[in-house]
Amino acid sequence: MYFTKIVLHNFGLYKGTHTLQLFPRQGKRNITLIGGLNGRGKTTILEAVFLAFYGNRSMQAIQDRKTGSYPRLLDRHVNKTAEDPAAYVEVHCVLEEKGNQELKIRRSWKKREKNKNISDQLEVYVNGERDLILAQNWNYYVEEILPVSIARFFFFDNEKIKEIAEDESFEQIKSSIKSIMGIQTIELLMSDMKKLVKDKSGYLSQTENQQLQKEREDLSARIKSLREHLDDLEEKKRQLSMEIGKLTGRIQLVEEQFWHEGGYLGIRKADFEKQKESLNLEKGKLDEKIRNVIMDAKAPLILCEDLVYETLEHCKKNERIRAQQYSASIIRELQGKIRQKLRMNIQDDRLREELVSLIEEEFESYGVNAAQKECFVLSPMSDDLLSRLTDTSFSEILELCHQLLAEYQKVDDDLIQINNHLNHHVNELEAKELYRNIQSLKEDKAAKAAELRLFEKERSVFDGQLRQLEKRENDIIGEIAANDTKMSEVGRIVKYATMSLNLLDEFKTRLQGKKVADLEANITKCFQYLVGKKNMLNKIRIDGETLDIILLDSDGKELLKNQLSAGEQQIFAVSVLWGLALSSGYRMPVIIDTPMARLDSAHRNNFVGKYLPNASEQVLVLSTDEEIYGKYLDVLRPYINVGYTLLYDDADQSSSITPGYFGEDVCL
Numbered sequence: 023m024y025f026t027k028i029v030l031h032n033f034g035l036y037k038g039t040h041t042l043q044l045f046p047r048q049g050k051r052n053i054t055l056i057g058g059l060n061g062r063g064k065t066t067i068l069e070a071v072f073l074a075f076y077g078n079r080s081m082q083a084i085q086d087r088k089t090g091s092y093p094r095l096l097d098r099h100v101n102k103t104a105e106d107p108a109a110y111v112e113v114h115c116v117l118e119e120k121g122n123q124e125l126k127i128r129r130s131w132k133k134r135e136k137n138k139n140i141s142d143q144l145e146v147y148v149n150g151e152r153d154l155i156l157a158q159n160w161n162y163y164v165e166e167i168l169p170v171s172i173a174r175f176f177f178f179d180n181e182k183i184k185e186i187a188e189d190e191s192f193e194q195i196k197s198s199i200k201s202i203m204g205i206q207t208i209e210l211l212m213s214d215m216k217k218l219v220k221d222k223s224g225y226l227s228q229t230e231n232q233q234l235q236k237e238r239e240d241l242s243a244r245i246k247s248l249r250e251h252l253d254d255l256e257e258k259k260r261q262l263s264m265e266i267g268k269l270t271g272r273i274q275l276v277e278e279q280f281w282h283e284g285g286y287l288g289i290r291k292a293d294f295e296k297q298k299e300s301l302n303l304e305k306g307k308l309d310e311k312i313r314n315v316i317m318d319a320k321a322p323l324i325l326c327e328d329l330v331y332e333t334l335e336h337c338k339k340n341e342r343i344r345a346q347q348y349s350a351s352i353i354r355e356l357q358g359k360i361r362q363k364l365r366m367n368i369q370d371d372r373l374r375e376e377l378v379s380l381i382e383e384e385f386e387s388y389g390v391n392a393a394q395k396e397c398f399v400l401s402p403m404s405d406d407l408l409s410r411l412t413d414t415s416f417s418e419i420l421e422l423c424h425q426l427l428a429e430y431q432k433v434d435d436d437l438i439q440i441n442n443h444l445n446h447h448v449n450e451l452e453a454k455e456l457y458r459n460i461q462s463l464k465e466d467k468a469a470k471a472a473e474l475r476l477f478e479k480e481r482s483v484f485d486g487q488l489r490q491l492e493k494r495e496n497d498i499i500g501e502i503a504a505n506d507t508k509m510s511e512v513g514r515i516v517k518y519a520t521m522s523l524n525l526l527d528e529f530k531t532r533l534q535g536k537k538v539a540d541l542e543a544n545i546t547k548c549f550q551y552l553v554g555k556k557n558m559l560n561k562i563r564i565d566g567e568t569l570d571i572i573l574l575d576s577d578g579k580e581l582l583k584n585q586l587s588a589g590e591q592q593i594f595a596v597s598v599l600w601g602l603a604l605s606s607g608y609r610m611p612v613i614i615d616t617p618m619a620r621l622d623s624a625h626r627n628n629f630v631g632k633y634l635p636n637a638s639e640q641v642l643v644l645s646t647d648e649e650i651y652g653k654y655l656d657v658l659r660p661y662i663n664v665g666y667t668l669l670y671d672d673a674d675q676s677s678s679i680t681p682g683y684f685g686e687d688v689c690l
Contacts, residue, residue, distance in 0.1 A: 023119070023167065024640040025611050029112035032101040034066035037676035042067065042666065047639045051663035054642045055650060057684050058668030063677040064644035068615045070111040071177055074127045076170050077142060083174055093140040100133040103675045107133040117167070124149050168610055171201035175603040176638070179615035186595035195598055196569045202606045203537045208530045212523060219499060219519045234498055241495045248488045255481050262474045269467040273460060280456040298440045301433050308430045315422060357385050468584055482568045493527065496520040535566035537605070545601030552593050552628050559586060559594070589622035596633060612638040618649040630654045635661040647684055655688065662688045
């Protein structure tokens, strides 16, 4: 599927009607670049797509903390200054998997009037014809196009990346894995069936088998105890997650203060002084090497390189002339002998003259009869030196000069940076104290994260025990139902429900095992491709039963998530979203709202150059002027098929969609 148009009418910041024209992939150009400053309506475009497709089910995807209900969400998204109370969003798309079927989804509503509720109206058009039946059953149909639980892997903003990157227990990922596998549907069905069995089993006749009855009672007590323990673990996990979140915020705050007080300069000033001294020594050595190169007798000749090559060619030409001069007398003697032999052996005057003429012409081509010139010829040693100079010396000298100048420039740049730092006034005592606080906070966070992982492992063990006990309980209930002499309707319901539960549990386990291998391979492949270098994280493994996420290094040993750098954690989060999208099997456009806001500069190049061009057949990038610009824009330029800018008019209090990316035609 790909989008062809998004239309906004009195929606959010967009007063009146505004159209975003989109195009399918053209060659390698698959990116629509939409630029806008903060607060100009980038996120509004993402929200419009969610709202058009999913209506009230888009609530979780739309990041509006003040919205408490769907009617209020609709009301808040009507443009405040528009005279027209009506608002709507339209998404036009082409379903390639359905024979290039053209689809238009239009969701409209009106601003809330006093004491009246808002309700939306959905219209669906197929190949230009309105389809009332499809609109009435849209929630079912859209799940075939793209289920709402999977849409967040294709349409997302930087908050989704942030959540995954900061999720110590991987709960976000586990939930997402269940979504793409359909596990949540199975679990919901199993939950309903367990409730049915529990409700109906109380009506079963008391079994004559006392042993079964006693085992059932014992199992019920153990299951209750395990569930209480698991609830306790969940509460502890929740508290720990909150504490980790608070520590993360505290670390960010103290780090800001730390950098304000001079950062590492405040605690490593002596090291910087030593580094400055070392760099000055290195600069002096490089200066001496450059002088030695310049003083080499061959170096000045590079300034007249063309003249040197011309001289060498001239000398070679002179050498050929001298060779002709040395051979001229021999050739003339040979020419005379040939003429004499022709006269002696060929009686036919006409034939003899023709042969002589041909031979004379051939000898003439060698310049035998040309005027003799005086020419300058190098000695063999000089000729050898000049040849070597042009063949190797010039290239070696130039290569060495480029290398030394690059090294010199780098050292000089490092010195400028260090001098700039050393010239700043820093509070060394305050910086050192803040640094100690940061390390202490990080240690506390690491300890709580380790405690959280222990709770996770403990919960995983108890989850396994609970599943086994529940399975055995179901078996016993099934046996009691099967032994019911009257075999009442209740008995049959319980019997077949317990059989179905066991079957669903087995199906769920096998389905997870089959899908997980593909998913972990996709996430690992995406991460390694995006990082683009040998990294401590070598593989992501997912437990086929519990869905626990395990990070492995090149030696197959487990890595803790906090052992990755902040940038690597962000790239890991992007890899998870990319891997989930690939494993879902859906071919959908990707919409990314300000994704680079959470990425450090070290990983932005790989994200822009590797992820964005390959994320999907159609990629919509909603960027600020501080994200995709300069070298990042140059990297992305060959893949851009259209660019727009969102401009805000203060007088009209409305944003508009204009061609070009911040005044530049990025498609050239």
